Amino acid sequence: MIYFVPMQDPLSAPTYPEPSSPLDRVLQTLQAYPGTTLVAVSKTRSVEAIHALYQRGLRDFGENSALELQSKARVLPDDIRWHFIGHLQTNKVKTILPWVSLVHSVDSPRLAEELQKRAAALNRHVGVLWQVRIAREETKHGFEHDALHAFLENQKAGDFPNLQPKGLMGMATFTQDQAQIRQEFATLQAMYRVVKERYYPGNEDFLTKSMGMSGDYLIALQEGSTMIRLGSLLFEPTSSSKHP
Numbered sequence: 001m002i003y004f005v006p007m008q009d010p011l012s013a014p015t016y017p018e019p020s021s022p023l024d025r026v027l028q029t030l031q032a033y034p035g036t037t038l039v040a041v042s043k044t045r046s047v048e049a050i051h052a053l054y055q056r057g058l059r060d061f062g063e064n065s066a067l068e069l070q071s072k073a074r075v076l077p078d079d080i081r082w083h084f085i086g087h088l089q090t091n092k093v094k095t096i097l098p099w100v101s102l103v104h105s106v107d108s109p110r111l112a113e114e115l116q117k118r119a120a121a122l123n124r125h126v127g128v129l130w131q132v133r134i135a136r137e138e139t140k141h142g143f144e145h146d147a148l149h150a151f152l153e154n155q156k157a158g159d160f161p162n163l164q165p166k167g168l169m170g171m172a173t174f175t176q177d178q179a180q181i182r183q184e185f186a187t188l189q190a191m192y193r194v195v196k197e198r199y200y201p202g203n204e205d206f207l208t209k210s211m212g213m214s215g216d217y218l219i220a221l222q223e224g225s226t227m228i229r230l231g232s233l234l235f236e237p238t239s240s241s242k243h244p
Helices: 020-031 048-057 068-074 088-095 109-122 147-154 178-199 219-224 237-241
Strands: 037-041 060-063 083-084 100-106 127-131 163-170 208-210 227-230
Touching: 020 037, 020 083, 020 219, 068 083, 068 088, 088 109, 100 109, 100 163, 109 127, 109 163, 127 147, 127 178, 127 227, 147 178, 163 178, 178 208, 208 227, 219 227
Parallel strands: 037 060, 037 227, 060 083, 083 100, 100 127, 127 163, 163 208
Antiparallel strands: none
16 A cells, blocks of 8 residues: 655745844854853943843853943842953952952962952952963963963962962954964863863862854854853844854
């Protein structure tokens, strides 16, 4: 006996909506990278613009100005996790510490000491990332490879009791050369593995590799990033077509 199976009408096949906003597209991409934290870089953005993303479920926002972070944190919801992502001067530490959850840009022993001093005075603990200089641009900050190892090797138990090391952060060169960007992110990934094994083998919180921004976050994810920092891609819909 022969059975005839009617062909499915293509018009009746289930359809799925395309992501309707830059945030939707990023969230769809992140489904392939579970556990990745999305930090919305909100520097220069209005409180209203930040709140719009907050209403979409985002809770991690990044600022690079101490005074701007302070002013926004005072009026926005208390459950926002504020990230300081820019170069931090020691005289600005006291401004951000009452509010900040994670400082991405700890790039010197002096800054670590100031963070410890101010955090202890407030009787609070703050997460930190050791910033590594993986790009060759003069404008990029961070520990050089040997300097980071010297800093960590010289630490004694109890030196920074109020700081909670969470991982490493690095910024790639601003270039269209994707091979160079990939190599720089791979360098950070390799450094993370060594630092984790040598200095934080039993620290289950030392998991973060903060790398990748609007123009290079896909490469960063492919190279092992666990935290991406996106600004223009989220806040300016028309800019999404300029990035991979």
